[in-house]
Amino acid sequence: MMQDVWTQLGPTIAAIMFSWTMYQNYFPHELRGHIRRYTDKLVSYFYPYMHIIFHEYESEGWFERSKAYVAIERYLSKNSCTQAKRLKANTVKDGQSLVLTMDDHEEITDEYKGEKVWWISSQKAANRQTIALWKEDDKRYFKLKFHRKHRELITNPYLKYVLDEGKAISVRERQRKLYTNNKGEEGGGYRYRGWRMWSGVLFEHPSTFDTLAMDPNKKQEIMDDLQTFSKSKEYYAKIGKAWKRGYLLYGPPGTGKSSMIAAMANFMQYDVYDLELTSVKDNTELRKLLIDTTSKSIIVIEDIDCSLDLTGQREKNKKKDEEDNKEKNENDAIKEKLKRGEAKENKSEVTLSGLLNFIDGLWSAIGGERLIVFTTNYVEKLDPALIRRGRMDKHIVLSYCCFESFKVLAHNYLDVVESYVHFPEIRRLLGEANMTPADIAENLMPKSSKENADTCLERLIKALETAKEEAKLKAEKEEEEKAKAEKEKEEKEEKKKEVAATEEAKNADKENGDVSKG
Ligand SMILES: Nc1ncnc2c1ncn2[C@@H]1O[C@H](COP(=O)(O)OP(=O)(O)OP(=O)(O)O)[C@@H](O)[C@H]1O
Ligand SMILES: [Mg+2]
Numbered sequence: 001m002m003q004d005v006w007t008q009l010g011p012t013i014a015a016i017m018f019s020w021t022m023y024q025n026y027f028p029h030e031l032r033g034h035i036r037r038y039t040d041k042l043v044s045y046f047y048p049y050m051h052i053i054f055h056e057y058e059s060e061g062w063f064e065r066s067k068a069y070v071a072i073e074r075y076l077s078k079n080s081c082t083q084a085k086r087l088k089a090n091t092v093k094d095g096q097s098l099v100l101t102m103d104d105h106e107e108i109t110d111e112y113k114g115e116k117v118w119w120i121s122s123q124k125a126a127n128r129q130t131i132a133l134w135k136e137d138d139k140r141y142f143k144l145k146f147h148r149k150h151r152e153l154i155t156n157p158y159l160k161y162v163l164d165e166g167k168a169i170s171v172r173e174r175q176r177k178l179y180t181n182n183k184g185e186e187g188g189g190y191r192y193r194g195w196r197m198w199s200g201v202l203f204e205h206p207s208t209f210d211t212l213a214m215d216p217n218k219k220q221e222i223m224d225d226l227q228t229f230s231k232s233k234e235y236y237a238k239i240g241k242a243w244k245r246g247y248l249l250y251g252p253p254g255t256g257k258s259s260m261i262a263a264m265a266n267f268m269q270y271d272v273y274d275l276e277l278t279s280v281k282d283n284t285e286l287r288k289l290l291i292d293t294t295s296k297s298i299i300v301i302e303d304i305d306c307s308l309d310l311t312g313q314r315e316k317n318k319k320k321d322e323e324d325n326k327e328k329n330e331n332d333a334i335k336e337k338l339k340r341g342e343a344k345e346n347k348s349e350v351t352l353s354g355l356l357n358f359i360d361g362l363w364s365a366i367g368g369e370r371l372i373v374f375t376t377n378y379v380e381k382l383d384p385a386l387i388r389r390g391r392m393d394k395h396i397v398l399s400y401c402c403f404e405s406f407k408v409l410a411h412n413y414l415d416v417v418e419s420y421v422h423f424p425e426i427r428r429l430l431g432e433a434n435m436t437p438a439d440i441a442e443n444l445m446p447k448s449s450k451e452n453a454d455t456c457l458e459r460l461i462k463a464l465e466t467a468k469e470e471a472k473l474k475a476e477k478e479e480e481e482k483a484k485a486e487k488e489k490e491e492k493e494e495k496k497k498e499v500a501a502t503e504e505a506k507n508a509d510k511e512n513g514d515v516s517k518g
Pocket of ligand 2: 257258259302375
């Protein structure tokens, strides 16, 4: 039987092989091209599917993986896990977690608006004679197969959906970074990312809006504002504004300005670029730094009043005495920060106009989706041009701890709620004494395993009473000093008047003498 089949098929197979060899070796090249085109056409006439190829590297010698390929890989990871028999593991988040995708030559399906598509991962062996220096030799690609009657649906909305979704997954899963432009002693900042202007470490600050102590309504307002901003790409484009928003956080030290920035970054899933203005050589370097930031980020300039001399003009218009006094306090505070290493001496040539350009000049629009946050202890020191709406769109004051803020801290630090016995007294004392959330937090923190909520709250009550007493004494002292100064001023005036009167009398005597002589 088998013999019969071979007798019949043998000549046919031999004829096909002979024709193929003749075709390969003796058929003219041009003619072969024509034949191939016509056979492709014929096949496509009967074969209803079409495909799109996405290469891992878009062109020869290109260093980076294609963004579309990476987004598709991320998008397909969910379906891969449930459908593919062989998976491939890639590490992400700086080696901290894995992304599983289908291995080469696997096929999985996906559905979009009820239509089925196929994704095939493939690999074409590269020419082994070439030496691949920076990537694997084999050229990977994804092939998307779909029915040609869905061409419109797949090439347009489906692919956009896949790429957007893939990018969103990457953003959600990426490990966020905290960057700084401070080069340090050895210029280490430039080492980490080679040619980049910023150096970065993982952003791991645990502050969130839940742990932030402030008035709940104000907190909600800020969260809504941030959320609206993140969803307003089209709106910003429509009104012709760069997609960025400025926040000015001001208030006394220890009221939660830096904590709020961390909470914002965690809430928005943004990177943080902590800009040390005193380390920026000049306006050109400032612009370069701006260009080198990515979208979905917060650019922070802390203690802006210590970073640049932005006081100039305005002070001339203010009352001299009052201003001198305040100036002294502020300078003391800056000196104190310098001592603690929280501020740097200003050797920078960055000017106010350079900074204004940084915030909303032409270059500020690149990248999009960025928040710019300034913090200061002395808002009145800043030039109005710097903080006007449009530059710093939202001004947020962080102040001394109120009862609402205290409740958040008490819950976070001690797990106690409003019904607690010490709360009414604390509420009363908070109304009478100024204490920053940082000080409250320090008092609430148990210092040993023997301390419980009661001991911590009692300690806080004592601290509040002391603060109240100190504030009273300070106010009395200030009052005394003011009265003393007032008295001294009056005495000086009196003395001046007396001197003037004596002078006048002397002059009058002299004039009289001259007249009598005459
Ligand atoms: N509003 C707050 N909610 C929760 N914790 C706070 C708050 N304010 C201060 N703290 C606590 O006090 C510490 C110091 O706060 P933070 O650094 O945010 O203050 P700041 O306003 O930035 O001060 P500075 O003006 O000196 O930079 C934080 O680590 C945090 O534990
Ligand atoms: Mg701070």
